[in-house]
Amino acid sequence: MSRPDSDEIDLDPQDWDAFADLAHRAVDDMVEYLRTVRERPPWKPLPDHARAELTEPLPRAASELTDVYDTFRESVLPYPTGNIHPRFWGWVMGTGTADGVLSEMLAATMNSHVGGYDQSASAIERQVIGWLAEMMDYPTSASGLLVSGCTAANLTAIAVARRVKANFDVREDGLSGVGRPRLRIYGSCETHSWAPKCCDLLGLGRQGFRHIAADRQGAIDLDALRATIHADRAAGDLPICVVGNAGTVNTGAFDDLTALADLCIEEDLWFHVDGAFGALAALVPELRPLVKGLERADSLAFDLHKWGYLQYEVGCVLVRDAGLHRQTFAMAADYLQTPGRGIQPEALEMTELGLQLSRGFRALKVWMLLKTHGTDRLGQMVGQNVDQARYLAARIEREPQLELLAPVPLNLVCFRYVGPYLSPSELDDLNQEILLRIQEQGIAIPSSTRIDGHFALRVANTNHRTRREDFDALVDGVLSIGASLTAEIEAARAEAALVAPV
Numbered sequence: 288m289s290r291p292d293s294d295e296i297d298l299d300p301q302d303w304d305a306f307a308d309l310a311h312r313a314v315d316d317m318v319e320y321l322r323t324v325r326e327r328p329p330w331k332p333l334p335d336h337a338r339a340e341l342t343e344p345l346p347r348a349a350s351e352l353t354d355v356y357d358t359f360r361e362s363v364l365p366y367p368t369g370n371i372h373p374r375f376w377g378w379v380m381g382t383g384t385a386d387g388v389l390s391e392m393l394a395a396t397m398n399s400h401v402g403g404y405d406q407s408a409s410a411i412e413r414q415v416i417g418w419l420a421e422m423m424d425y426p427t428s429a430s431g432l433l434v435s436g437c438t439a440a441n442l443t444a445i446a447v448a449r450r451v452k453a454n455f456d457v458r459e460d461g462l463s464g465v466g467r468p469r470l471r472i473y474g475s476c477e478t479h480s481w482a483p484k485c486c487d488l489l490g491l492g493r494q495g496f497r498h499i500a501a502d503r504q505g506a507i508d509l510d511a512l513r514a515t516i517h518a519d520r521a522a523g524d525l526p527i528c529v530v531g532n533a534g535t536v537n538t539g540a541f542d543d544l545t546a547l548a549d550l551c552i553e554e555d556l557w558f559h560v561d562g563a564f565g566a567l568a569a570l571v572p573e574l575r576p577l578v579k580g581l582e583r584a585d586s587l588a589f590d591l592h593k594w595g596y597l598q599y600e601v602g603c604v605l606v607r608d609a610g611l612h613r614q615t616f617a618m619a620a621d622y623l624q625t626p627g628r629g630i631q632p633e634a635l636e637m638t639e640l641g642l643q644l645s646r647g648f649r650a651l652k653v654w655m656l657l658k659t660h661g662t663d664r665l666g667q668m669v670g671q672n673v674d675q676a677r678y679l680a681a682r683i684e685r686e687p688q689l690e691l692l693a694p695v696p697l698n699l700v701c702f703r704y705v706g707p708y709l710s711p712s713e714l715d716d717l718n719q720e721i722l723l724r725i726q727e728q729g730i731a732i733p734s735s736t737r738i739d740g741h742f743a744l745r746v747a748n749t750n751h752r753t754r755r756e757d758f759d760a761l762v763d764g765v766l767s768i769g770a771s772l773t774a775e776i777e778a779a780r781a782e783a784a785l786v787a788p789v
């Protein structure tokens with residue numbers, strides 16, 4: 288805005304009181320939006336008027352902020368993915384918290400660059416990393432970083448593994464070169480797709496990730512793992528790392544992390560654990576045996592925007608040996624020199640632990656979450672989600688038309704509707720249609736996967752707003768839609784039989 292006393296402009300409001308009025312209105316609207324979330328369907332499609340509004344050409348002229356806010360209210364706010372809703376259990380999405388809304392606003396106001404520097408935001412990130420390590424029973428001497436999510440956290444950790452375990456200087460020379468072995472990373476076939484993607488980005492190629500068979504419980508087959516490592520070595524490849532799963536994306540299964548830690552010592556491999564959501568089981572005393580061995584990992588990745596219930600985006604990577612972590616990412620430059628005093632007395636600590644130079648104040652929402660709720664209540668919440676998943680599984684087992692497709696060790700439930708006299712592919716189609724109708728009718732948002740080749744309705748419960756009756760509503764919806772679709776199929780068959788030539 289230009290000022291009466293200057294020909295220079297800035298982007299601050301000309302009328303701070305008017306800005307405050309709008310900001311207060313926005314806060315009131317957002318609080319109301321959260322308070323009434325249950326009264327709306329979890330999802331509805333983006334209507335044409337909103338789609339048109341959201342494809343307008345680049346604005347060259349300024350608009351009133353109040354008008355922009357009105358457009359937001361009419362065309363943006365009513366059409367979210369819906370993961371703040373109590374009946375959203377698709378993929379693995381977090382709900383977000385009310386205090387998270389506030390902390391996002393506070394962090395945005397400070398707009399700190401958290402690359403390092405002598406400032407409160409960096410001190411908070413350091414503190415939060417220490418707290419998170421303690422929460423996981425991981426050594427508090429470990430270094431760590433908050434990143435955009437678990438894909439980024441896993442990638443960061445594997446970059447450290449690659450540098451440490453390659454028998455040549457990866458940072459200086461890269462992976463190419465005559466006589467260089469192919470680097471290999473191992474994990475179960477239940478490992479999330481971040482792993483081959485990460486191998487691709489780190490130059491190992493997608494083939495660099497070796498999918499090892501899993502048992503009926505979804506845990507890695509240790510004999511098959513050992514045999515593959517040995518066969519690869521015999522073929523001249525260089526095994527560098529094993530990924531252990533603490534909660535697989537399909538069913539929430541856990542690998543035997545203690546056995547993997549032992550194997551990695553025997554085979555001189557980096558042991559990384561992907562605990563995107565499952566690592567949070569560490570907060571629940573009864574579930575702790577599941578994560579046993581995680582504390583022995585060389586690196587650990589997990590999210591806070593899933594089972595930490597926080598707003599997107601925030602994941603965490605922890606690396607046991609802080610020196611190895613730093614040596615993987617530190618990069619000197621004239622414009623980043625460290626004079627020992629002033630605002631940047633030392634090297635930019637956080638930028639030496641990951642890819643990003645410019646970084647935001649993600650740590651504030653984690654700090655506020657942990658201080659506001661405490662780990663006891665968060666553990667209670669995680670435990671409640673697991674109990675709710677068991678409640679859903681029990682209800683499914685009581686319904687003759689429903690079939691549980693996988694064990695429920697944690698918070699994930701995979702099931703399907705089983706109509707009479709249907710072939711496997713007809714059952715898949717039927718369940719796909721049930722899923723779409725459940726979503727489109729605004730009943731709930733589960734997602735899907737395939738279990739043993741069968742299409743499965745999949746519920747991932749990382750939702751702090753869900754109540755048991757929400758799962759009853761889901762089951763009632765699946766039963767009713769399944770019954771009417773089955774009736775349609777039977778009617779079509781009867782009609783076909785009538786018109787079929789004799």
Ligand SMILES: Cc1ncc(COP(=O)(O)O)c(C=O)c1O
Binds near residue numbers: 536
């Ligand atoms: C087990 C597992 N690992 C990694 C990821 C990737 O995490 P993000 O989506 O935060 O990148 C997911 C996502 O659902 C996951 O379930």
